[in-house]
Amino acid sequence: MTAKNNTKKSPFPGMDPYLEQHWGDVHTSLMVYIRNQINAQLPDELQARVEESTAIQIEDETRRVVYPDVRIVEDQAYQPSGDGGVALATETITTAKPIIIKMDIVDVETRTQRTIEIIDISSHDRVVTAIEVLSPSNKIGRESRLAYKRKRDAYLESGVNLIEIDLVRDGDPIVAIPLPLIPKQYWGDYITCVQRATQPSQFELYPMPLRQPLPDISIPLRRTDKDVLLQTQALIDQCYQDGRYWRTDYSLPLRPRLSELDVSWAETLLANLFQGQS
Numbered sequence: 001m002t003a004k005n006n007t008k009k010s011p012f013p014g015m016d017p018y019l020e021q022h023w024g025d026v027h028t029s030l031m032v033y034i035r036n037q038i039n040a041q042l043p044d045e046l047q048a049r050v051e052e053s054t055a056i057q058i059e060d061e062t063r064r065v066v067y068p069d070v071r072i073v074e075d076q077a078y079q080p081s082g083d084g085g086v087a088l089a090t091e092t093i094t095t096a097k098p099i100i101i102k103m104d105i106v107d108v109e110t111r112t113q114r115t116i117e118i119i120d121i122s123s124h125d126r127v128v129t130a131i132e133v134l135s136p137s138n139k140i141g142r143e144s145r146l147a148y149k150r151k152r153d154a155y156l157e158s159g160v161n162l163i164e165i166d167l168v169r170d171g172d173p174i175v176a177i178p179l180p181l182i183p184k185q186y187w188g189d190y191i192t193c194v195q196r197a198t199q200p201s202q203f204e205l206y207p208m209p210l211r212q213p214l215p216d217i218s219i220p221l222r223r224t225d226k227d228v229l230l231q232t233q234a235l236i237d238q239c240y241q242d243g244r245y246w247r248t249d250y251s252l253p254l255r256p257r258l259s260e261l262d263v264s265w266a267e268t269l270l271a272n273l274f275q276g277q278s
Contacts, residue, residue, distance in 0.1 A: 014190075
């Protein structure tokens, strides 16, 4: 039976786990919405920006993060000279022919990694706060996890506030707070961790149970600034609406599966919502 949502509102009270199946699209929208929501609250000297890097993935386990040092931009079409050289002004520079070496690479995938950085434009664009919205590409594979942890450590060592928002169940947990420190009653599928630069050994934990609306998160700025509030539920709701995810077929199985208790709860929730639909 196809179970599509005619109400155009997610049937789940908090995070909709079916959005995880389209995380690339949802993540892209979510980063822009977070930037916009935060910029509307910032002091004039601060600005939130979406910064990008590129992750190269080979066979799921080998991933590295590449930051481009030089960008080559084509300004006009390349015109080779008639004698095998390159015409430059009135001179001709003879170029050697390269030796072409091909390498077979299987299952290469590139992914754009995005971080929201809040910068202080009055202090030479100093990064004040970084917000990481995690993806499976951060959580799966040894090299990917190491690359993410190095990036996180670099922020913390530079005195940057760090917020990690994990809304995907795929992959092992990777937020900064050690799992043994989290009381079992606060374990769940989703989580947010905040580390303030002023208190690097202290963690602010925001549990995000599947059955509850997502909480608002206090985002720290400079020492002299008040926190701004990130309304995560409104952001996910906007992703659902703008992405037209009411077209989701809720009769399809989830990957990864929910826990046994949550499977029963979700089935009851969807059965009640879509009762009478075919």
